Amino acid sequence: xxxxxxADVKQWKRDYDRREMVLFANHCxxxxxxxxxxxxxxxxxxxxxxYECKEYEDDGLHIRHRCFDAIKEELEELKKKVxxxxxxxxxxxxxxxxxxxxxxxxxxxxIEDDGLHSRHRCFDAIEEELVELKKEVAEESNSxxxxxxxxxxxxxxxxxxxxxxxxxxxxxxxxxxxxxxxKFLAGGLLDIHxxxxxxKMYREGLREDIRSEIGTIVFSTLNExxxxxxxxxxxxxxxDRSVSPx
Numbered sequence: 001x002x003x004x005x006x007a008d009v010k011q012w013k014r015d016y017d018r019r020e021m022v023l024f025a026n027h028c029x030x031x032x033x034x035x036x037x038x039x040x041x042x043x044x045x046x047x048x049x050x051y052e053c054k055e056y057e058d059d060g061l062h063i064r065h066r067c068f069d070a071i072k073e074e075l076e077e078l079k080k081k082v083x084x085x086x087x088x089x090x091x092x093x094x095x096x097x098x099x100x101x102x103x104x105x106x107x108x109x110x111i112e113d114d115g116l117h118s119r120h121r122c123f124d125a126i127e128e129e130l131v132e133l134k135k136e137v138a139e140e141s142n143s144x145x146x147x148x149x150x151x152x153x154x155x156x157x158x159x160x161x162x163x164x165x166x167x168x169x170x171x172x173x174x175x176x177x178x179x180x181x182x183k184f185l186a187g188g189l190l191d192i193h194x195x196x197x198x199x200k201m202y203r204e205g206l207r208e209d210i211r212s213e214i215g216t217i218v219f220s221t222l223n224e225x226x227x228x229x230x231x232x233x234x235x236x237x238x239x240d241r242s243v244s245p246x
Contacts, residue, residue, distance in 0.1 A: 021034040026063060026064075026065045027065075027070075027073055028070055028073045028074045028077060029051060029070045029071065029074050030051050030063050030065060030070070033053035033054075033055070033062050033063045034061075034062075034063065035053065035055060035061065035062060037053045037054050037055040037062070038053075038054050039051050039052065039053060039054070039063065040052055040053075040054050041067070042056075042064075048066060049066070049067040049068075050064050050065060050066055050067060051063065051064075051065045051066075051067060051070055052064045052065075071154070074154060075151075075154055075155075078147065078150060078151050078154055079151070081147055082144070082147045082148065082151060085140065085143055085144040085147055086144065088140055089137075089140045089141070089144060092133070092136055092137050092140055093137075095133065096133055096137065099126075099129065099130065099133060102126075103126055103130075106126065
């Protein structure tokens with residue numbers, strides 16, 4: 001018969017390993033909990049929204065991650081990927097520049113040397129290298145464009161999430177992540193400026209400039225969202241109030 005002490009030790013070890021997994025899983029937007037349960041959106045008594053395991057209990061064995069923190073981390077990861085892609089593209093461009101210089105020098109050498117067979121073989125090799133390099137550049141460019149599109153979608157997600165959080169009273173506990181994302185992705189409020197530009201314009205008091213570009217009706221909603229966003233940035237939390245457009 002197994003000693004109960006050793007059974008408890010094994011259980012403690014399993015719980016410790018699982019808590020460590022939860023600690024590392026609380027980063028970016030979670031898809032599933034370490035326990036295998038689905039992730040839903042929940043709101044606490046203070047109005048804070050969380051990505052939370054459907055089987056969540058306050059025992060350290062399930063995921064519960066703040067929405068704003070998760071999306072901020074997701075953005076940072078995406079920016080890092082875009083930066084890496086840009087650096088990779090610059091390296092490829094430098095390599096292409098060196099290849100062009102090599103081609104120029106080889107052409108000069110081939111003109112001085114009349115060995116026609118050797119010259120043809122050299123140019124064939126250079127052409128093949130150039131074709132392969134162009135393929136790599138095209139792949140890097142496509143990858144960078146995909147990253148930029150994903151970054152744009154993420155900014156839109158954040159903006160629309162702020163809009164939903166400003167409502168404050170809706171029950172989010174029964175929504176799945178996919179249903180919630182579908183809800184704020186379907187908003188399509190504006191496509192003229194990105195979030196950072198609008199917040200900067202709003203902070204500098206350029207509300208009339210924003211209104212003239214996006215219209216009075218849209219500005220009325222945007223004005224509320226921006227005010228709530230500023231409250232959050234300054235350390236407060238969104239409150240239930242309407243802001244009249246100025």
